Structures are given as structure tokens and as C-alpha cells.
Amino acid sequence: MRLILLGPPGAGKGTQARRLVAKYGIVELSTGEALRAAVQAGTAIGRQAQEIIAGGNLVPDEMVVGIVEQRIAQPDARKGFVLDGFPRTVPQAVELDRMLQAKGLALDSVIELRVDEVALLKRIEGRIAEMKARGEPLREDDSPQVLHNRLKTYREQTAPLIDYYRQRGVLRTVNGMASIADVAAEIDGALEVPARAGSP
Numbered sequence: 001m002r003l004i005l006l007g008p009p010g011a012g013k014g015t016q017a018r019r020l021v022a023k024y025g026i027v028e029l030s031t032g033e034a035l036r037a038a039v040q041a042g043t044a045i046g047r048q049a050q051e052i053i054a055g056g057n058l059v060p061d062e063m064v065v066g067i068v069e070q071r072i073a074q075p076d077a078r079k080g081f082v083l084d085g086f087p088r089t090v091p092q093a094v095e096l097d098r099m100l101q102a103k104g105l106a107l108d109s110v111i112e113l114r115v116d117e118v119a120l121l122k123r124i125e126g127r128i129a130e131m132k133a134r135g136e137p138l139r140e141d142d143s144p145q146v147l148h149n150r151l152k153t154y155r156e157q158t159a160p161l162i163d164y165y166r167q168r169g170v171l172r173t174v175n176g177m178a179s180i181a182d183v184a185a186e187i188d189g190a191l192e193v194p195a196r197a198g199s200p
């Protein structure tokens with residue numbers, strides 16, 4: 001099972017990705033997590049990425065393409081993977097197609113978590129305030145100001161992927177504003193129907 005979860009920050013991609021990993025025995029790859037690990041480790045990529053991430057902008061395509069290419073070539077990714085936060089631009093999607101084609105593989109589904117942006121912003125800002133009140137550590141890019149930019153970046157650079165995958169017949173859209181359990185059930189339902197055969 002090879003899947004992509006597509007949706008703006010805070011739409012619940014990570015939560016759903018972790019459940020899909022447990023259900024299908026596939027691996028999860030979050031490019032955001034991989035980049036944050038690189039920042040923590042102080043690698044060359046991490047040093048380049050740090051400021052870009054802190055500002056809520058996208059790192060250069062080739063930086064994340066390399067991370068994904070290496071990860072999906074690992075033996076434990078043979079059963080499949082769920083990508084969370086990649087691709088985020090059309091050139092990244094083109095690169096992913098190229099990588100998969102070279103291995104004779106294809107995507108099974110791209111699941112779009114559709115959310116209402118205004119409600120989403122309120123939800124995330126509420127979560128940030130609660131975490132602060134509890135004294136929990138926040139991500140550097142989890143401030144309301146940076147969040148606005150991350151959403152703008154999503155709208156401008158990532159949302160075009162919805163059409164990209166719709167045209168390829170692999171897009172499935174679920175209501176990301178529902179409860180975690182309801183979103184999970186909708187995803188499971190969408191994955192039961194082969195996307196290539198039944199995509200609207």
C-alpha cells in the first residue's frame with residue numbers, strides 16, 4: 001500500500017498516518033520530522049533548513065526529494081509507505097512519480113484531508129494556547145504568525161497537487177473536520193474502493 005496524505009498543517013495527517021502504519025504494516029515518512037531531526041543533529045541539511053522551517057516556508061525540492069528517495073529504498077518500505085508532508089510542490093510530485101516508475105511501482109491513493117481554513121486556524125491556535133498553558137514544548141513554527149504563512153504556503157504551492165492527483169485518478173477526499181475516529185473510518189472506506197477505478 002503506497003499512500004500520500006495531503007492537507008494543510010494541523011489537518012491531522014500525522015495522526016492518521018500513524019494509524020495507517022499500524023493497520024497496514026507500512027512505514028511512515030514525514031519529511032517535516034526528518035528535517036527537524038536533521039536540524040537537531042546539526043547536519044548540513046539541518047543547518048540549511050532551520051531558518052526556512054522557522055519562517056514557515058518550504059525547503060528546496062531537491063533537499064526533500066533526496067530524503068524520500070533514500071527512505072523508500074529501505075527494505076522495510078517494501079510493503080509500502082504513507083507519506084505525510086511530501087510532496088508539497090508539483091515538481092516534488094513529478095520526482096516522486098519518476099522514483100516510483102523506476103522501481104515499477106505506483107501510488108495506490110492520495111488522501112486529501114479537506115478542512116475549513118478558518119475553523120482550522122482556530123483549532124490550532126487553541127491547541128497552541130493549551131500547550132503553552134501546560135508548559136509543553138512547542139515547535140518553533142507553531143506560533144500563530146508562522147502558522148498563517150504555513151497555510152498561505154500550502155494554498156499557493158501544495159493545493160495544486162489536488163488537481164494533479166485528481167487528473168491521475170488516485171485522489172480520495174475525506175472530511176478532515178470530523179473527529180479522528182470518523183476521519184479514520186472515512187479513509188478506510190475510501191481505501192476499500194480502488195482509487196484508479198472509482199475516483200470522481
Ligand code: AMP
Nearest residue numbers: 031032052053057058059064085086088
Ligand atoms: P511539517 O512537519 O510537515 O508541517 O513540516 C514542517 C516544515 O518542514 C515545513 O513548514 C517546511 O518548512 C518543511 N518541509 C516539510 N516537508 C517539506 C517538503 N515536502 N517540501 C518542502 N519543505 C518541507
